[in-house]
Amino acid sequence: MTTTAGTESPVSVLTTGLDTRVAALRALYEDLHAHPELSFQEVRTAGVIAAHLRTQGWTVSEGVGGTGVVGVLDNGAGPVVLLRADMDGLPVREETGLPYASVRTGIDAEGTVVPVMHACGHDMHVTCLLGATAQLAAHREGWHGTVVAVFQPAEEVGGAPAMIADGFLERFPRAQVCLGQHVQPAPVGFVGTRPGAVMVAADNLRILLHGRGGHGSAPELTVDPIVLAAAVVLRLQTVVSREVGASERAVVTVGSIHAGTKENIIPDTAELRITIRTETPAVRARVLAAVERIVRAESAASGAVEEPEITVINTFPVTVNDPDATATVLGALTETFGDQRVFTLPQPFNGSEDFSTFGTALEVPSVFWHFGGADPAAFAGLDIADLLADGLPDTIPVNHSPRYAPVPEPTIQIGVTALLAAASPWLCGA
Ligand code: ZN
Ligand code: ZN
Numbered sequence: 001m002t003t004t005a006g007t008e009s010p011v012s013v014l015t016t017g018l019d020t021r022v023a024a025l026r027a028l029y030e031d032l033h034a035h036p037e038l039s040f041q042e043v044r045t046a047g048v049i050a051a052h053l054r055t056q057g058w059t060v061s062e063g064v065g066g067t068g069v070v071g072v073l074d075n076g077a078g079p080v081v082l083l084r085a086d087m088d089g090l091p092v093r094e095e096t097g098l099p100y101a102s103v104r105t106g107i108d109a110e111g112t113v114v115p116v117m118h119a120c121g122h123d124m125h126v127t128c129l130l131g132a133t134a135q136l137a138a139h140r141e142g143w144h145g146t147v148v149a150v151f152q153p154a155e156e157v158g159g160a161p162a163m164i165a166d167g168f169l170e171r172f173p174r175a176q177v178c179l180g181q182h183v184q185p186a187p188v189g190f191v192g193t194r195p196g197a198v199m200v201a202a203d204n205l206r207i208l209l210h211g212r213g214g215h216g217s218a219p220e221l222t223v224d225p226i227v228l229a230a231a232v233v234l235r236l237q238t239v240v241s242r243e244v245g246a247s248e249r250a251v252v253t254v255g256s257i258h259a260g261t262k263e264n265i266i267p268d269t270a271e272l273r274i275t276i277r278t279e280t281p282a283v284r285a286r287v288l289a290a291v292e293r294i295v296r297a298e299s300a301a302s303g304a305v306e307e308p309e310i311t312v313i314n315t316f317p318v319t320v321n322d323p324d325a326t327a328t329v330l331g332a333l334t335e336t337f338g339d340q341r342v343f344t345l346p347q348p349f350n351g352s353e354d355f356s357t358f359g360t361a362l363e364v365p366s367v368f369w370h371f372g373g374a375d376p377a378a379f380a381g382l383d384i385a386d387l388l389a390d391g392l393p394d395t396i397p398v399n400h401s402p403r404y405a406p407v408p409e410p411t412i413q414i415g416v417t418a419l420l421a422a423a424s425p426w427l428c429g430a
Helices: 010-014 018-034 043-056 122-138 160-165 225-243 281-301 323-337 356-362 384-390 408-427
Strands: 059-064 068-075 080-086 105-107 113-115 145-152 177-187 191-193 196-199 201-210 250-258 269-278 309-316 319-321 342-344 366-374
Touching: 010 323, 010 408, 018 043, 018 122, 018 408, 043 059, 043 068, 043 122, 043 145, 068 122, 068 160, 080 122, 080 356, 080 408, 122 145, 122 177, 122 408, 145 160, 145 408, 160 356, 177 356, 177 384, 177 408, 191 323, 196 366, 201 225, 201 281, 225 250, 225 269, 225 281, 250 281, 269 281, 281 309, 319 323, 319 366, 323 342, 323 366, 323 408, 356 366, 366 408
Parallel strands: 080 145, 080 177, 177 366, 191 342
Antiparallel strands: 059 068, 068 145, 105 113, 191 366, 196 319, 201 269, 201 309, 250 269
């Protein structure tokens, strides 16, 4: 180190040498991106993570909650901080055209072969956390306490509870704060969070509509589940527009619709899969009730002889940031990146997360923030303040898109630095 002790900020000690580590982290990122795995199938990914952690000197536990990996680094007396990354890919066929694009397939929970892509950026989360664990191990003089690095499986299907159910609370040092981050299609350099709700609740449902199949030439002898499904889809659009107040937030999206095999056969059933996003328990209850009421009423209106089946695929709680801990993290991030790059979000993101599972189970504060990974060139002439108010231009690929791809640099360096900066008030205190 060239600067003298006392003039260096705690974060600059923790990030010392990070620039020389970036090339290796970029290679790691490209390898992870080219080898995505579906939820709870992150075997290769977990192996890569465990090997890195062991090399860095962390105590490693594998197979936590399925494919989860937990690293613990004890650096003397002091606070215990939990840092979390998720590691699963999605059943999406990649269309980024990148040299390290995924061409891999996997077998989903229904036994179907599907393309797999890191379309949500969880490969970036793993890379950034492994960068942070490397920095923490290399600069033990700059902090004290214990860090628990959590590499969680299956975020896309709500996998965090599986780690808790696997004895997480008893097996690992109990953290006093839980910290996590998500890469977003905001310009690289942007970092944002807010106290209170930072991501919304999600309820994902499968709806099986029962009609009565028959010949396509004789619809009068059938109950057509395709027409029934079409009516349900359209009527569901009225839930948000007619039953949710203008100042409240909710989304109802039918993301999947399947029925039939051939043009002249009316099938027996149609299946819809829908996702519901809400910010408060009251709106959540109202929207769920409206969806069920519409599905049942449209089935009855079609003359269906059998009741529709509504099953819960999975649910995600509202991601809530502790106000005091969030103020602490925002302060550290602002000190590190400057107030032109760190923002207090005006409202929660409409995405959902199971990150808050850890803070809730441990009964400690948690803070989750977003960081940009999109090429700034795509935002030429756009102001971040306008983006926060108006949302992204629709030309920018977003998470879960087959064209979503963060730029590796400087996203990796910012993501590593953000983790270290956010943890520094706890780890580098007097
Ligand atoms: Zn996602
Ligand atoms: Zn995600």
